[in-house]
Amino acid sequence: MNRVQVQTEDFDLSAEVARLRAGDARVGGVVTFVGTVRDMNDGSAVSSMELEHYPGMTEQSIERIVEQAMQRWPLYNARVIHRVGPLQPLDQIVLVAVSAAHRGEAFAACEFIIDYLKTEAPFWKKEQTPSGARWVDARVTDETALRKWAAR
Template sequence: MSRLPRVAIQTADFDVSAELAALRAHDRRVGAVCSFVGTVRGGNEGNNGAPVLSMELEHYPGMTERAIEAMIDQAHQRFDLYGARVVHRVGLLQPGEQIVLVAVTSAHRGQSFLGCEFLMDYLKTQAPFWKKEQTPQGAQWVDARVSDDAALARWGIEARNA
């Protein structure tokens, strides 16, 4: 079984192939690996419809990792998962750059898809990250979206920011 830490918060970019290989390494039970990679949108995709020039992500060291670890524990209780890995970047990011990787392993694809989606829905609303978009009109903090809260609600979890 992999000895890879379940959570990494870092400024450096990550290699998706290397992360997935490490997650499933030495675990012959794995029949499914599901992953999601989030990137910084450019174009007219910012919260106010203006082009995103850059995004800055902040977090509380220690608190963030503990919150994500607890969320991974919940995913293991809900789904038949073998492993999980969340890599989240912080600092200044440019359009097109990777922000987050959520990856899970299980015996079958259904549990992997559910586990990955559950973890991503949680991250979008509950993990203690703060995002600031830089647009031509200036910088603005990004609030949680109603659609993200609704996605979390389908798992029976009420968003704390609603």
Template sequence: MNDFPESPDAASTLIRVQEADFDLGRELAALRAGDGRVGAVVSFVGTVRDLNEGAQVSEMELEHYPGMTERALEDIVGQARARWPLYGVVVIHRVGPLQPLDQIVLVACAAAHRGEAFAACEFIMDYLKTDAPFWKKEQTPDGARWVDARASDDSAKRKWMAVEPHP
């Protein structure tokens, strides 16, 4: 199933928050399907690690606010589209219980050139880490713990404030 419009003239956006895993190949194929303008597709896939802050992680559970989360993701993608000429964007974020090695998030951007696609993908991921209402709880040998936001995520977001949008 192709989630994008048939017309290559329409810039497409796909945003999903879901418990189910996603098929990376299928999502990337759908992103660029039938659009001859696309010269670059850049993607980022985040996965669950089995070690965080020195502790073994046996499970990570992601929680979110339905509706609010999707709106936040739409806003982030809108900001990226205002900065770079993108032909398509995919953001899929999983919620619920996840095991080490499971896929958590997919961010993919299609553009005419790699520079725009790389920058937009990184921008969306940096803003997703700070502005999207997701909460992570890890199961460790010492019990459950909530994962705090990282200063490095805030720093990554701040660098974009100095970058001018694409003309």
């Protein structure tokens, strides 16, 4: 199983969790995060969004983030799926899933991975709003979330 996948197709959360566990009796906890497209952002309605990436570079960047989490916590497995292309409100964008012996490590690693994905992975997001298309920058809150990991 590839730990990192960038794709246009949707993903099945149940199937991905089953694949992550794959009969590993050591697993005591699986934590997942699924990000979805909202219909509002920064006070404007969002009718659709498009995610662009740099093929090859994006996967390598995400793999480095996952590897950092694997080194930092005693994880058994990790999986990141990130969608690209045109997306609509309610569509799933990203899955981060990790397995570990205990929930604490799994929660921390999952949060670490998504925090780094939001700020470090090379994705470009364009939203369609009533005022037209706009590119979306990383949020200050995303940068703040990232800094907390450097302090630990």
